[in-house]
Amino acid sequence: MVVGICIGETSLTEVTFISNQMPKVGEYVTMEYDGKLVLGMIENLIRGNDALNVDINDFKAIQKISRIGVEDNYIRGKVKILGDVNDDLKLPRTPVVPGTEIKLADASILKEIFKVKHPIKLGSLVNQSDVDVNVDANPILSRHLAILAMTGAGKSNTVSVLIDQLLGYNIPIFVFDMHGEYKDAEFPNGDVNVIKPKINPKYMNFYEIKKLVNIGGNSFIQERHFRRAFKQAKKMISDGVAHTNNFLQIIYDILEMDSREEGSDKQIVDVMNKIDDSMDKYSNLFDNNAGNILSSIKKAQANVLDLSQVDESVANVLVSHILRNSLQRSKDAAHNGDKDKLLDNSVFFILEEAHILAPNKRDSDSKRWIQRIAREGRKFGLGLCLVSQSPKTVDHDALSQMNNMIILRLVEPEDQRHVQSASESLSQDLINQLPSLNVGEAIVLGLMTRVPTLVKIDKFKGRRHGDDMDIVSHFIRSIEKEEEELKKAEKDILDMGYDY
Known part of the structure; x- marks a missing residue:
């Protein structure tokens, strides 16, 4: 299906097109020229009318033109070049020929692109629900990940889906759970191992x-x-x-x-x-009878450190202690040349509320060790996932080391600028899409995927806490309960023979 024709000057990275029908931002398209089949993504769309330009200030004139000039509307868009489908998505060496037709990419091509060695299924394409989006597990574990979103955009559901998929590979996951969302969770692919926030x-x-x-x-x-x-x-x-x-x-x-x-x-x-x-x-941090926290980490389980009952200073100590000891243990194994032990010590750390544990404008021990793991962890089998609903307050150094990102809806311009400055692969056109994402929709990019992607994240099939409280229903039920108790008391009084 043809969605447009290339116009004007083209480059190796993007082309402009004119269309007679409205495609969708995020849709994948193909362009065939010079013996190549090049894949692209629609990143920008504009609808306009030359007759109805912004220089006309007469309302009645605009009204008349709009009645007779509807057919003069045009649709102009921009496509980001992603690579040659037949050459392992390598960027072409020659730009698209002006006049080349732009077609919607076949589902068969996209399904092939999202085939990876160790798939983590995040969801499906926003614009093509029949195409599953799989990302590669290894780059997530070795090159780190950031999951960023405003409150209520689907961040916790995304984290839960990721955890469950990783458990399917028996990966030892360690969650610094700031709000107790995961301590009672149920994952289809593995159990939860709750760890007390105590240090011997x-x-x-x-x-x-x-x-x-x-x-x-x-x-x-x-x-x-x-x-x-x-x-x-x-x-x-x-x-x-x-x-x-x-x-x-x-x-x-x-x-x-x-x-x-x-x-x-x-x-x-x-x-x-x-x-x-x-x-x-x-005073509540120490326990002389507690074991080594690292020795209590179990494979194929979500190891959850419940930090919901401790204050920020204690959480800071626990995070820095665990990350420091984990890095030292892995370095010792590497120094001894024991590759199997080094891999056995691998852990994927998920840090909820990363803006608290790694603040952007304030020093802390947890921040320093998060930075160390972000810089050195991949050499020692230690992965890191920073999760935050306030990206602008997450340490820029740590965030820039996250080579993969799942970005859900972000409205605040400062959040957007901070994320873009930390990710070289996040274009301004993609940034512009962040406010318009629906709940559960995300831009996925980085080494874990071959192409930037707009994804509808799957609904987590297990159970977890942390959803918004239904305050209204609670108080409706409480009034109903009070009325029922009052009626029961009145009935008991009447049954006893008393009268009002």
């Missing part, structure tokens, strides 16, 4: 604890006192003689005893004050 201090190093207590790098005397107490506290835990699960409290008590013996050394008191300030924040 014996798995934390001195510098992690020192940072919690806010002992600066130049506080050498304070650091010496704290190190001595830290070592003693760790020994007490190992020997099973610790009197509390609060690791900071143990250190505090040791320093308090030292203070008495050394005549209230000011530096010791200063350290105690810093510990005292930190204890309110981190």
